[in-house]
Amino acid sequence: MTDTQRSGFAKLTASIKAAGCAAKMSPTELAEVLRALPSLSSPNLLTGMENFEDAAVYKITEDIAIIQTTDFFPPVVDDPYTFGRIAAVNALSDVYAMGGAPILALNILCFPTCDYPLSVAREILRGGADTVAEAGAVMAGGHSIQLPEPIYGLCVTGVVHPARMLTNSGARVGDVVVLSKPVGTGVGLLGLKGGQLSETQREELIRNLTTLNNRSLEIALRYQVHAATDVTGFGLIGHLHEMACASGLEFALWADSVPLLPGTQALAQQGFVPAAAYSNRRAYQPFVNNKIDVDESLADLLYDPQTAGGLLFCVDQMQAENLLQELQQLEMTSAAIGTFRSGTAGAVEIGVRSGHAETRAEGHDKDG
């Protein structure tokens, strides 16, 4: 507990309805809003809105394109410094998902100055600044306003060589997808708020939420990555669906291989499931085909909105094993979670890895 938490004001998360990326507008609502907007294009704009890319990429010269992205949300944890770190890790992730390196960040802060001491705002910003520094970028300012509910995030600029930019649209038949972090942060954060996590489960959750995706991208860039994205508010299945849509392929998910944060499956079983997991399910279920009997709590986690989630790397089957071996040297749990094949564009089939005997995926919660 930090000093600020002892001084009698409400917990940061006390009045927050949805934590982190669980606060995103639902995919259905967002599509409805975006439908009415004109789709703008420019020869230098390398990403369009049509594939729901993680960030905008704009070509400056033949060698340099800038990546521009923003992400912000209400507090996910009560400790302001940790909240700042998580929000920054989450915002920076979009740059990594495009294969780039962040160079510059600006703060976006909404803060109720009447309800919390200024030290809380300072701690949030310090968490953000430390994380931006860790990413090797510069924190160059920002904008703040007073609002009843605290919100924090970043606007981030990154750079990438236009020819080496990663999008979610390049997956090929037979490609294997490697996920660089376990899923379950939405359920885990609800459990944390409800005081349902053991100390080790809490530590593991926070460690996942505050780990940048820079090192896993650095490793992946040594391979021929055909497509990439990061797992955020639309859940693992939502982002796999988008990747499958953009690539015109079908994805076969190995439900038994998806790494889960410790304790989250038990929490989902008991009803600690965020609203966004239900809206994600409603939005993506039409594209999902259950080949096996998927355990309800595992399904919840596959649709669970992720905050500061991992990256999905799409590589040739031959390269997947080495990539995975290298990623497993890092502290996060990573895994090969499925493969692309020809079929209905955007379809996601939930099954198990061929050769595995299970006919029913129960998940595999690491006990913690």
Next chain:
Amino acid sequence: MIKTADLRGLICPEPVLRTKRLFDDMSVHRVEALVDDEVCVNNLKRLSHSLDASATVHERDGYFEVVMERAEHRHPHVETTMGSALQGEGDRGAARAGTREDLAGDLSAQPIEKQRPGESKEPSAGQRVEAARSDEASKAPGRIGTVIFLAKDTFGDGDPAFSRTLINLFLQSVLQSGLVPRAILLANSGVKLMAPDSQTQVVLQDFQAKGCEVLACGLCLEFYGLKDRIARDQITNMYSIVEYLFAADKVLTP
């Protein structure tokens, strides 16, 4: 014991958390919760499923009522005694299958009992809760009649064996009088009265069959090494015992 909870206006995960805490008391077999939206409904269904309880959802005017009941209480004809444990197992299995279907039907296709348009205006939450209580008058606390509180396994203090015979005689006499107490609460060495090898076990079962709740203090059962031998739903805590004693019109402590 039945608990009602108005969880409307609470932010996730509070509704599921509070319901979970209510069910943590093993003597609570049924929780009637009011919640705002389908997310809460679905989360309470998941909680019920994990607790091996049923969940029935009623859509009210702008909110939902979720009635959750532990498996062993779902069939009123099954005596909830240690003797019927085998039968209880079977019920639990069936209940589990039923709840799974409910979960699979999720979101849109919920088994929701819609209010008929012609029905009269929905009573207030408070009125409805009261109504639910009077339906289950034999179960819920609140103007609850007589409670027998046994904090030792003897009737008065004297020769121990003789005093234990007297307590058996006391319980038999109450039973034969036809006056059924609302609940029999057992604490300290009183919990030994419901041990499977105790001579009073049978009479306590007879009380249960007549709709009287027989509840034992969990801490006491643990202390006397009896916790594993007593049906889950008969284990309560000091908090509930206090609730019963205050709600009772009369407390008998021989």
